[in-house]
Each structure stands twice: as structure tokens, then as C-alpha cells.
Amino acid sequence: MPEFAVPDLPVPDHPDVTVPDPGPPAGHPWTAAMLTGELVPGAPVLGGPTVDSDADGVTDTTVAEVSDELVLATDLDHDGQADAVTRIGPDAVVTAHTGDAEPREHPWDALPLPPAWVDPRTGEWIRG
Secondary structure (H helix, E strand, O other): OOOOOOOOOOOOOOOOOOOOOOOOOOOOOOOOEEEOHHHOOOOOEEEOOOEOOOOOOOOOEEEEEEOOEEEEEEOOOOOOEOOEEEEEOOOEEEEEEOOOOOOEEEEOOOOOOOOEEEOOOOOOEEEO
16 A cells, blocks of 8 residues: 655634624615514524525525424515515415415415416416
């Protein structure tokens, strides 16, 4: 078996490690917690956002486990209140948006939603 020489490299006693500040980008408010309000039963307060779901450079989505569900809460206008919440549970996926009368539930055994299309007269997106 060939032998290899190990280089003699100096090892610093305390390496200089600089950690970037996890604060917000300049000009954007920092939210330490996400308020869910009526969008999630019991209105839990979730941790601060960690995902930038709309690629605008600002973290806006919190992912958390609440009871037996995975909750994705998104703050679209960066005011600390969740504007859209998707709850993924053992029986269904439930999505709620601020201003909706009722959340939309999609059971796991249901048929997939019909594809969305653009109405040529109005230019608006239509589903179903």
C-alpha cells in the first residue's frame, strides 16, 4: 500500500468566522412572528418567515407543524399577518386566503382540480 505524505499546515487557534446578519433587506420590515388570525383554527402565532415564496428577495412564508398538519403561512404584503395559509393534513389539503368566505378543502381522494385558463374576453384567470 503506498504511503502519502500529509502536508504540515498551520491550524489557527480560533478561526475568524464572520456570520452575516440574518436581518431583513434594507427597506423591508422584519417580522419575528407570523400571525395567522382566523385562517388557522385556534389562531396560532407561528415563527418568523424563512422562505421567499414569490422571489422578491424578502422571506414571506413560514413553515410549521401545528397539531397533525403541516402549515404554510404566507404574508404577501409584509405586515406580519398571514394572507394565505395552506394546511396539509392526513385527510385533505385546506387553503384559506384573507377575504375568502370559506376555506377551500381538497380531500386526498378527490379528483384533481380542472386546469386554469385565461378568459379571452376579460383576460382574467378562470379555474373550472
